[in-house]
Amino acid sequence: MPVDVLLGLQWGDEGKGKIVDVLTPEYAVVARFQGGPNAGHTLEFEGIKHVLHTIPSGIFRDAVINIVGNGVVIDPITLKKETDALHKMNVPVYERLFISRKAHLILPTHRLLDAASETQKGTEKIGSTLRGIGPTYMDKTGRNGLRVGDTEAKDFRERYQRLRDKHLNMLSEVNQEKLAEEETAFFNAVDEMRKIRFVDSEHQLHELIVAGKKILAEGAQGSLLDIDFGSYPFVTSSNTITAGACTGLGIAPGQIGKVFGIFKAYCTRVGSGPFPTELLDETGEQLRKDGHEFGATTGRPRRCGWLDLPALKYAIMLNGVTDLIMTKPDVLSGQSVIRVSTHYEIGGKRYDYMPFDVANVVIKPIWKDFPGWKRDITSIKSEDEFPAEMKSYIQWIESELDVPVSIVSTGPDRSQTIRRGVEQHAR
Ligand code: GDP
Numbered sequence: 001m002p003v004d005v006l007l008g009l010q011w012g013d014e015g016k017g018k019i020v021d022v023l024t025p026e027y028a029v030v031a032r033f034q035g036g037p038n039a040g041h042t043l044e045f046e047g048i049k050h051v052l053h054t055i056p057s058g059i060f061r062d063a064v065i066n067i068v069g070n071g072v073v074i075d076p077i078t079l080k081k082e083t084d085a086l087h088k089m090n091v092p093v094y095e096r097l098f099i100s101r102k103a104h105l106i107l108p109t110h111r112l113l114d115a116a117s118e119t120q121k122g123t124e125k126i127g128s129t130l131r132g133i134g135p136t137y138m139d140k141t142g143r144n145g146l147r148v149g150d151t152e153a154k155d156f157r158e159r160y161q162r163l164r165d166k167h168l169n170m171l172s173e174v175n176q177e178k179l180a181e182e183e184t185a186f187f188n189a190v191d192e193m194r195k196i197r198f199v200d201s202e203h204q205l206h207e208l209i210v211a212g213k214k215i216l217a218e219g220a221q222g223s224l225l226d227i228d229f230g231s232y233p234f235v236t237s238s239n240t241i242t243a244g245a246c247t248g249l250g251i252a253p254g255q256i257g258k259v260f261g262i263f264k265a266y267c268t269r270v271g272s273g274p275f276p277t278e279l280l281d282e283t284g285e286q287l288r289k290d291g292h293e294f295g296a297t298t299g300r301p302r303r304c305g306w307l308d309l310p311a312l313k314y315a316i317m318l319n320g321v322t323d324l325i326m327t328k329p330d331v332l333s334g335q336s337v338i339r340v341s342t343h344y345e346i347g348g349k350r351y352d353y354m355p356f357d358v359a360n361v362v363i364k365p366i367w368k369d370f371p372g373w374k375r376d377i378t379s380i381k382s383e384d385e386f387p388a389e390m391k392s393y394i395q396w397i398e399s400e401l402d403v404p405v406s407i408v409s410t411g412p413d414r415s416q417t418i419r420r421g422v423e424q425h426a427r
Pocket residue numbers: 008012013014015016017018039040041042043044291295296327328329330331409410411412413
């Protein structure tokens with residue numbers, strides 16, 4: 001099959017950027033299919049650490065086509081910051097990057113609406129990244145949005161003006177001076193964006209598939225933040241699951257081969273919403289410290305907890321995961337006991353999934369404990385060197401989930417990646 005998909009199985013930040021970068025040499029194309037600059041994908045190699053928000057994580061590799069698909073929402077201002085930073089690093093971005101004409105644009109007023117919506121919600125707030133994601137997807141489905149291809153139209157400014165005026169009517173207070181500055185930056189960034197090749201990416205991808213090229217679709221956020229299947233309303237505004245790669249790139253379901261599902265050896269979540277295995281104690285603090293669990297986009301501390309098997313099983317079911325990738329087991333090296341939730345108990349009843357209404361129930365996780373390995377694993381080069389306790393932990397997870405763990409990541413660097421019996425693809 002020409003298209004493989006790589007996506008997060010938890011609440012985001014599973015290490016997608018790192019693993020996409022590692023796998024890219026096996027693909028001709030890397031394509032983002034949903035989300036926008038709410039994403040923060042971190043790559044580390046040769047002593048460099050880099051965070052991408054809109055641009056696919058294949059951008060650092062030679063001769064790889066990177067596509068921002070129609071399902072993505074683009075903020076030209078953030079995109080310009082990203083391209084500027086990459087140019088400083090001598091990455092030939094414009095040679096490697098294409099963006100879909102059908103991708104929707106995030107306007108400065110979308111960000112204002114996002115902030116106003118969160119303020120209105122008060123204590124019920126989602127904990128959005130405030131990047132304008134929700135309002136932009138609302139305008140997309142409400143059939144009001146502006147798309148990348150619209151910037152080529154003669155009347156783009158007038159169309160922009162109509163939409164921003166509509167937004168301003170919805171807002172009670174606006175700092176006009178600040179908005180004017182943002183709008184100047186927006187139009188400068190749109191001019192800059194036009195140096196990138198705009199494509200009808202569904203056709204481009206189809207032609208690449210016909211030419212026998214391999215494509216890796218890069219997910220953003222995580223399955224539990226999916227608009228339909230996540231812990232609604234504490235979710236993002238796009239379909240983060242495998243099906244989103246079809247609508248977000250214009251790829252037929254039958255073209256999809258492997259689905260790489262990434263999960264951390266524990267769990268994190270940024271923003272509000274249910275988190276059954278959350279640790280509000282010193283252990284959670286320790287995981288945050290050892291795992292440097294602070295948001296790559298907003299810098300907010302991530303909530304930390306133990307691995308949640310019911311949630312993982314659910315994500316695997318929704319995505320049709322063929323290969324699991326475990327990241328950050330090295331962070332567990334500081335723990336003498338490692339816990340996993342195998343079930344939830346709610347009102348005396350056992351559940352192996354999250355019920356519809358989680359707001360008004362107390363979810364008590366049922367735990368299974370594993371002995372920790374208490375050993376640094378960050379320099380390990382092969383599976384044979386895994387501590388026995390870590391081997392058992394991984395094998396138990398595989399048997400519970402019935403999907404092989406093909407890759408184990410033992411640190412943030414590209415080189416800290418161990419393949420477990422995965423065949424290499426031809427590019
Ligand atoms: P993404 O949004 O899924 O791409 O993940 P983020 O980049 O937001 O967060 C993952 C963080 O963990 C980044 O800082 C990565 O550099 C780091 N990371 C990735 N894999 C590993 C790993 O195996 N071990 C450790 N310690 N850090 C990792």
